[in-house]
Amino acid sequence: MIEVRGLSKRYGPTVAVHELSFDVRPGVVTGFLGPNGSGKSTTMRMVLGLDAPDAGQARIGGRRYRELRWPLREVGALLEARAFHPGRSGRAHLAALAASNGIARSRVEEVLGLVGLADVAGRRAGRFSLGMGQRLGIAAALLGDPGVLLLDEPVNGLDPEGIRWVRGLLRTLAAEGRTVFVSSHLIGEIARTAEQVVVIGRGRLLADTSVAELSARAPSLEEAFFALTDGSAEYRGALDPEGRTS
């Protein structure tokens, strides 16, 4: 269970997140949707205690992140594809993280097998492709067998087979009773994977509902999303979807 309450964050004059409140419940995949620059990553960093909020707080299982006793055994996070040192092997990267939280060394080989990196884990991670880096990040998130998972754009850089694998993995993890919170700018991906959805735009909450309910508002989830985020997209092209200049 993740509880976000009145979370706010500014970077200088820019409001990144504004009075954001929502819950992420266990047992289902919850999608986190929003246009680029809407504050998804900032929100996730604040939940993980990496960025300090200006106001509000986030709790995981009733506690703040910094109060967790064994953080990696309670929360697994994928924040960006390359949160590892390029000169270190994938195996050493995971071994270091495992050591920090008293996780058995055998678990490193287990997650390497799970994400399909067992054969290349001895190579320097700097030589990994984008997709392999993403798999290493997912392995790190799964390392402590955590009950809560936060994944920022997990399918970035993955091939179609990898995308399908992540989809199945997320559903399995949720079915096991875990809290799975996954951001994406790919609406179709969320439509296929998530049951619940939190939509933000310009750092503000736009919807906190089920995917079914949101999809029913328009002919498709995508159109419902655009109707919600209309006017809150930070960056957009000069042409609207029908090809007219806006």
Next chain:
Amino acid sequence: MTTTAATRGRYRFSQVARMEWTKLRSLRSTWWVLAVTVAGAIGIAVAVGLNTRDGAADLTNNALAGISLGLLLIGVLGVLVMTGEYSSGMIRATLAAIPNRPLVLAAKAAVFGLLALAAGEAAGFIAFFAGGAALPDGIPAPALGQPGVLRAVVLGGAGFCLVGLIGLGLGAIIRHTPAAIAVLVGGVYVVAQFVAVVTHALMPYLPIAIVANSLTVVRPMTDDQVQFLSPWAGLGVLGLYAAVTLGVGAWLLVRRDA
């Protein structure tokens, strides 16, 4: 899910230190830098020994001359231990694993400091014996049992470790590799050249002067213009520099977003 196991105990210094040791030893650059430093110190000791003409000079200090040159390398390695985490994004994985940030820096300092100390002592002792062995016939090599000799060799290694920790602290403060290295090189070497020209009063307090002219001497080094610190005072001042840079680094690490 390890919900039950996760409620027992919590992470402590030993786990964090184990993480930092795994990180440090799994980078090739760590071992390259240490190998080059030790080899350089030995090479210089031999070269200085072979060219010694004056048996009355402080031969121990001469044999440890290479330690001073290795300071730059160990300082840069200290910088990289910290800035490498920022340039790669690893810092977020580290701080998500261990949210207690001062504990992370303390573990880094302990693990890296011990490795630097071991390398520094190895460099010091091997250079001392190699330099002594390379002396020309007729000039007796200094022995560890003579007054002040063991102290000079041991403190040389300690100075090496402390300059490494200053690098680590600068890395935590500045976070960007090139800027932190520039400050380190500036502080340790360039300012020394500048101060040597402009004023002699500050000279004894410069890191390079402390290592070369306070820590590694058998006899107190003085000349007409400069009164260098005693070995123990030098160790104290250098330790203070390391403590201050690490303290400021820890303070900033807590306050800044990762």
